[in-house]
Amino acid sequence: LEQRVKELHQLLNEYGHAYYVLDKPVVPDSEYDALMQELIDLEERHPDLIMPDSPTQRIGGAVLPGFSKVVHDTPMLSLSNVFNEEDIREFDRRVRADAGDVTYVCELKIDGLAISLKYENGRFKQGSTRGDGTVGEDITTNLRTIRAIPLKLTEDVTIEARGEAYMPKKSFMTLNEHREEEGLDVFANPRNAAAGSLRQLDPKIAAKRNLSVFMYGIGGEGAAYGLDAHSEALDYLDRLGFRTNPERRRCKDIDEVIAYIESWQDRRQDLSYEIDGIVIKVDSFSRQEDLGFTAKSPRWATAYKFPA
Numbered sequence: 622l623e624q625r626v627k628e629l630h631q632l633l634n635e636y637g638h639a640y641y642v643l644d645k646p647v648v649p650d651s652e653y654d655a656l657m658q659e660l661i662d663l664e665e666r667h668p669d670l671i672m673p674d675s676p677t678q679r680i681g682g683a684v685l686p687g688f689s690k691v692v693h694d695t696p697m698l699s700l701s702n703v704f705n706e707e708d709i710r711e712f713d714r715r716v717r718a719d720a721g722d723v724t725y726v727c728e729l730k731i732d733g734l735a736i737s738l739k740y741e742n743g744r745f746k747q748g749s750t751r752g753d754g755t756v757g758e759d760i761t762t763n764l765r766t767i768r769a770i771p772l773k774l775t776e777d778v779t780i781e782a783r784g785e786a787y788m789p790k791k792s793f794m795t796l797n798e799h800r801e802e803e804g805l806d807v808f809a810n811p812r813n814a815a816a817g818s819l820r821q822l823d824p825k826i827a828a829k830r831n832l833s834v835f836m837y838g839i840g841g842e843g844a845a846y847g848l849d850a851h852s853e854a855l856d857y858l859d860r861l862g863f864r865t866n867p868e869r870r871r872c873k874d875i876d877e878v879i880a881y882i883e884s885w886q887d888r889r890q891d892l893s894y895e896i897d898g899i900v901i902k903v904d905s906f907s908r909q910e911d912l913g914f915t916a917k918s919p920r921w922a923t924a925y926k927f928p929a
């Protein structure tokens with residue numbers, strides 16, 4: 622019996638990772654659903670076999686009275702913005718003045734809300750919003766309902782991952798259609814819909830909102846995991862089981878960055894999620910250290926914003 626439960630955990634985690642994290646289903650939905658139902662039945666008959674990281678435990682029971690506060694180990698900063706090619710080249714000049722020639726990483730800037738996910742010995746422990754950058758809200762129960770967030774990592778590491786929770790465009794359209802039918806206010810955009818969903822005190826509501834995430838960094842010192850560069854940190858997050866955005870690109874100079882940005886000017890409407898810009902980051906962690914931070918933003922990163 623325990624053996625079958627373990628086997629179901631393994632299968633459901635593997636199939637769930639393929640479907641929700643890699644967007645590459647390996648079994649038909651009907652097979653996944655049948656295995657999930659088998660595990661639900663087994664756990665109902667033998668509650669002693671229910672483990673906290675069981676795939677059935679994503680939707681917590683109780684409605685929360687409110688959200689408790691979480692003080693971030695390191696502040697969740699904001700990004701400076703640039704709006705045109707001149708700004709981008711000015712950013713590059715300032716970077717090279719202090720750090721010399723650098724390689725950049727460009728990432729799509731997902732139009733969602735920033736979250737922090739903390740894991741202890743490979744198990745999801747706490748998830749929170751950015752809040753004011755220093756203190757956020759504990760939304761662990763809601764984040765557990767997001768299938769793209771692993772409850773258990775492939776390694777027993779203690780780590781904090783940071784990224785963006787968002788609502789795909791299709792889910793946003795469907796949600797607003799349902800709200801209109803029910804005479805409820807519609808959400809203005811997917812970002813508001815995602816934020817509103819994660820601010821629900823009843824996890825059953827968040828669970829129905831089809832939210833997803835793209836993780837974009839490690840909280841604290843990436844070097845602590847033997848990593849020398851941001852691109853390596855993203856590959857490490859992949860290996861641990863997190864969902865990262867596949868459109869990221871290492872650029873050897875600012876001309877390549879500008880070409881990458883131009884390539885997304887129009888292509889972005891083909892994406893299944895909304896982006897509001899492109900984030901440009903210096904790749905090497907030691908070059909990032911040379912550059913440091915202003916009071917509220919890293920000097921080694923900036924966000925190019927698309928015209929509204």
Ligand SMILES: COc1nc2nc(N)nc(N)c2nc1C
Pocket residue numbers: 697698699700728729730731785837838900919922
């Ligand atoms: C290093 O700090 C950051 N990195 C980021 N990366 C991406 N892709 N998107 C963001 N919104 C973002 N925001 C911040 C503060």
